[in-house]
Amino acid sequence: MAKAIKFIHTADIHLAKELSSNSLDNHNFKKIFSRAGKKAFENLVELAVSETVDFIIIAGDLYDREARSIKSSRFFLKQAQYLEKQGIEIFVISGNHDPAGVEKEVFELPANVHYFSSQEVEIFEYYKEGTLAARILGQSYRQKFESRTMYNFYTAPDQSVFNIALLHTALSKDNNRYVPVNKSELLSKKEINYWALGHLHQYQQINGNPAVYFPGTLQAHNISEQGNKGVILVEVDSNLNSKEKFIPLAPVIFKEVELDLETEKLNNITELQRLIAKKISKLEEKIRLQNENQKYKVEALITRLVIKGRTELHYYIENEREELEETLLEEFRSRQINESSLIWLHSVLFRTADSLINLEELKNNNPLYQNIKDLINEILNDQKMNQELLAEWGQIWQGDQNPEDRENYRFYADQKLQQDILTDAEKIIVSELIGDGD
């Protein structure tokens, strides 16, 4: 019978990385945003203490390559020191963002912080009350990219205790940059009870038993990382059965909100503003409700408002889209100054189109529409066509698929974004070609 243990699995913390709030101004939220990453980590520490966990494992990217600062190192040092006092160990591998992390640590870390070597797989043994209670295996990134498969060498001597493997990977055989392994390869390592993965910023359960998890980032940093972010609390009983639970900890969450004007009857922009305000206050209500039921409160929600659909208002919007986006944003933000709001509007995006009276009929009657639809489907699904389209989009869209390897002035169009853009394009085409009444 092994000792029961309890630990927290986290990854991709990217300490000190700023939240994308799309603003340089000082506002009510600025402090919350700039503290969010730290706050999330403090929540993590609080959770660790209140749950009296044995240790915390960090599966890479504790720091952000582009936000490495002395402040962040000091912050981690303080937290680690506090955890040391509480008798909580920390096991860290460094990821693509903080390769060979320990060598770059500014301060000497306390003894409870264990960095894994980047040279080879290391095994740390965790002793609880004098007996071996768990093994933690891991290997750090040597450089920004890591093409070694690593998993091969994750070999625990036996299965007498809970074996945890830390690996920073995109979990894709094709991705040579971030440890090219796949799920079945991981599962082939029979002695491992828990694969603590890192790199992908979205919480994911890859496998149940043995457990394979991505905890996601601790605090989302931009609108593409939507929803609650937190850690996985793992409890292992004496029979080595584990129970995993996702605990949201991030004080700030991102969410894209869509406002479809198709079914709304709006006569002017003022009505649109009212509608937006209503939508947002509903959202706010929802968060407040959610906050009542959880210990780690959401302090702010950064939202991007996407206004879409065919609407009479498009007439006003069309020619001054950007100005209007800006105006609505500013207007909303300035109203927030006086209110204790939880919502920070990141941006307003118009994706509206002209309203067509007989749209449905046109769609139904015009074979061209079907053609357009088919064509768009084909563009989305046919790789060659897709590549052709992306080539048309130009260099600015040639950003790396991985946001971490993408230049700041390039973007990457995932399936959803492509769909969004093509939907916009389709609306324009339909309006121009079919909707043209003459």
Add this chain to the structure above:
Amino acid sequence: MYYKNLYIRDFGIFNNQNLDNISKNLVVIGGKNRAGKSTFLNLLRYLPYGLPQDNSIPPARNQYYIEAELEKENKSYNLILNGYSKPEVLDQNLKQHTAAQLFNHLDQLSYQQLFSISLDELQHLSKIAKGKKKEKRLFSILLGAGFSELTKVPELADKYYSNAKKIGGILGDPAVASFKPYYNEIKMAEEMRDQALLEIKEFNQKREELNQSQEKLKQTKAKLKNLEHTYFLLDLLKNNYSELEEIEEMEAELEKEAAGSINFDFDKSSQENNNKRGLADLLSFFKSKSKKIENQQQNEEVLKEKIKNYQLQKDKINNNLQALIIEMESLNSSWEKPLQELEKIETDLIQEQQLNQKLREYNQLTSEIKKIESDINDLESEIEEKKLQLNDIEFIMPKTILKRSYIIIALSVITLSASFFVDNNQIAYLAMIFALTAFIYYSSNYKSSRLNKERTDEIKNENQAKKKRQETLKEQLNSYLGQLTEIEADLENYALILGITGDNYLEFIDSYFREIKDKKRKYRELKVEERDNREKRKELEESLEQLNDLILNAAAYCSCEFNAAEEMNLLDKSQTLFKDFHRLVDIWNLSEEYLARKSQLEYTLKSSDKTKNALNEKNEEEDPYQSFISLYGDFTSITAVEERKKELSEQLNFFKEQKSSLEKIIITLKNRIDDLSSSSKIEKAQQKIDQAQNNLEKKARSYAVNKSVNFILKKLRSRMIEKAEKELLEPASEILSRISSQHYTDLETSADLDRSDFKVITKNGKVFNSVQQLSQGSLEQLFLAVRISRIREIKPALPLVLDDSLVNFDRSHLYNTAEIISNLASQHQIFILSCHPHLVSFISRITDSAQYWKLEEGKFKLSDQENLIDYLSY
């Protein structure tokens, strides 16, 4: 799909018309002009979509109302068109459907153009190539679904392309056009971020530098402290150098004075040690005896004074004795040993008072006698003298003088009286002179003459008295002489006792007696004094003995020899002793001074912590004084000390400068480290990047949308052209070939789709690049061929209406066409509206299955081929 029954209650010319059991294949409706053919065409054209409100259709009498029963895939539907509203479609179960569903969702325009084209519209075909929009659309429709819109494509595509170009240039390069400012912002922010990222490196570097500087500072401070101590000590040494020198000299002198213990080997250091030990012994001796020496010193003068006094006293006594002897000898020269004689005289036997009384009485008597004798003599001589005096006095009588004076006055009066008579002033004056002379004479002579007379009388009286007195004195003298003889006998007795020989003893017996008595007293006193003095000497000798002991003690510790004087008189002895003692005191004083100065210095060294520490640091084991001495020993002279001090001072300055520069460096480093550790540069950079990125992303999206529109449009067009070529034009060219009796063999779209044109090739290989080059007939054939091809393509099949569209065909071509239509009718319900009997006749020849309707002034009547041909022929 086909119309089974049709009921037209109100539509233009039609009123309550029923067409029942309409053929699902070919339906020929013959009618003359204005019979309602075009109205029927319009009716069928709008029935699925609702009626337009633009006066393009004939008006209703009341309200448009049409009912139709349709069958599609063996299901029956009822369609009702009421007024301008959309047609309602119900199936047998009265479930609602839309007309569009029945009509394959074909758009209105395409349906109209393909399935219900009018003659008028066909007649404008030639204009297609001339680029009229409407015709272009027709062309598009003929080519297939959406081709009308497709003609707009190039223009539209261009529009969105140029939109995109404005946003992001041709290639969507992030560094151009409207991307550019945001791109630049990002680049700048990245630069800022990269700099900020270097801060960690700098931080580590600065921290390392700080450590080094601090270590160096520590060393410098230690060095500085050391130097300062040394400098301080040297300063102290310099200030005390002469003092030390003197102390050392004193020590050396004292060492010399001290008797070192006997030394057998000649080792220098042991010699030195020996000296030291000797000195230490001496000093400890002095220490133990210092009180004594001090006392001795204090008492020295007293002692000396005492000795001197003693000596003086002794001399004095001796002198007095000599003087006494001499006095005695002078008093009585017969004495050989006067002092012994003196002792023998018993002066107590003589009562001094008695002697004196006798002597007094004797002297009194003697002097009384003498006095009386002299008085007698004096009186004798006085008497003689008076007698002489009386003889000497001669004088004028006072009466005479008075008389002379009266005479003169009388003279004057006479004279005066004479003047009264003789008036002469000079006579008056003369009188006055006479008067005056009388006065002077009287006053000068009269008085003295009176006095002389009185004196002579007096002297005569005195002489008488003196002679009497002389007699009494002579009697008294005799009694005194008797008394005197008695006294002289007593006095002679006394002189005998006193050993006086000679006759005149009376003259000195009393003084002699006193002398003897006096000498005797003196002698006694001297004897007492002599005894006292001897006592004193004893005391003095004791004192000197003590001093002698001290000196003898000291001699054990001193190298010098003392003259241990034993057999000497007191004075000499004392002088020798004092001389020795002085030497001893000199040494002692030296040692005292030596010790005092040494301890003063020691005190100075010990009382200052700074000094103590500095010395202690120099040598922990030695006491501060020894350390100081050894420091002193390092230098040969004060000049050497000063030189060293100067050197040190330079070093001190150097290290001080180093220290202050290090401190400055440290402060700078610390500030920088503070700055770095609290730097929010990276956050700012990130925010800037984020902001610019968000803006850029919007632009990028916009660019992508525009480019996508362009892309889709281009794709769409080429896709559709391809499709048209393949699915439409191939069958169409076959139809055209059949219609034209294989004259035209091939039909293609124009290479330039914008021109909305076809390319036609004859069997001889002649190529018509534009329909404009074709005759109207050929053109109509071409479009019919294309239309049929299109219609065949649309499934399920829809009813087709042909309104005299074949009017320009020649007979053979019309026949060919009729054949094709008949074939088509096997799949489609085809309404042929015609006023040409030969077309009806051709159809009747080609097929038996056609249904014939006569239309006359808005009224339909089922007919047959012959009747209809006949009706139309006339």
